[in-house]
Amino acid sequence: MIGKLNHVAIAVPDITEASKTYRNVFGAKVSEQIDQPEHGVKIVFIKLPNTQIELISPLNKNSPISKFLKKNPNGGIHHLCYEVENIDLAIEKLSEKDFGLLEPGKPKLGAHGKPVIFLHPSKCNGTLIELQQE
């Protein structure tokens, strides 16, 4: 079912500083900042040869990332995103195996403009997993 690792999302308290570390210290290709008010986050992509790192930071106080950063003030790895060929089929298979979604129901449009679902960390070794249609 799962294919490529689409991205690793790292929540950071200061996206400008974090981008500088990846650009100037690690010498990585770093995108411009992209604000996504509909998701309450700002994002910077670190382009690696085989996948990408997504730096995410809150855009406002009600951001879904704020709670995570309160618990992890220095930042931390927030989630992993695996690609799936067909998100509806993935949901069907997961429900057959009684494998709960974080928010059951239809997939939502994710930050990359593709349908996504999130799996509950309690079922996945404490890791938040996003499945994104290829």
Place this chain on the structure above:
Amino acid sequence: MIGKLNHVAIAVPDITEASKTYRNVFGAKVSEQIDQPEHGVKIVFIKLPNTQIELISPLNKNSPISKFLKKNPNGGIHHLCYEVENIDLAIEKLSEKDFGLLEPGKPKLGAHGKPVIFLHPSKCNGTLIELQQE
């Protein structure tokens, strides 16, 4: 400096259960368990088309993973490993930028039999980063 994402390491309390989830629920290619007494861990690789996930679990009570699992009993993402062309050059560049290593000095032989260093999470947005020679 950094190249491919070599692996994402997920610390898990029960490596057999975690392997089953990846094999049976996620339909991923899962390796046999590899015991590494010299590192105090047992490892299972999840082979994805573009990178790999490394499930790690303690082999004994003094394992470097035990402390992490005490803090995160369900497991969690432990570190990211980026490849670098030349580990000695990477150490030189990091020290020029006053960017501390977790254990300063020479690189060690990592779990993949290649020279590695670890960077301090306080410098990297709360994420533990391993650099591994290609």
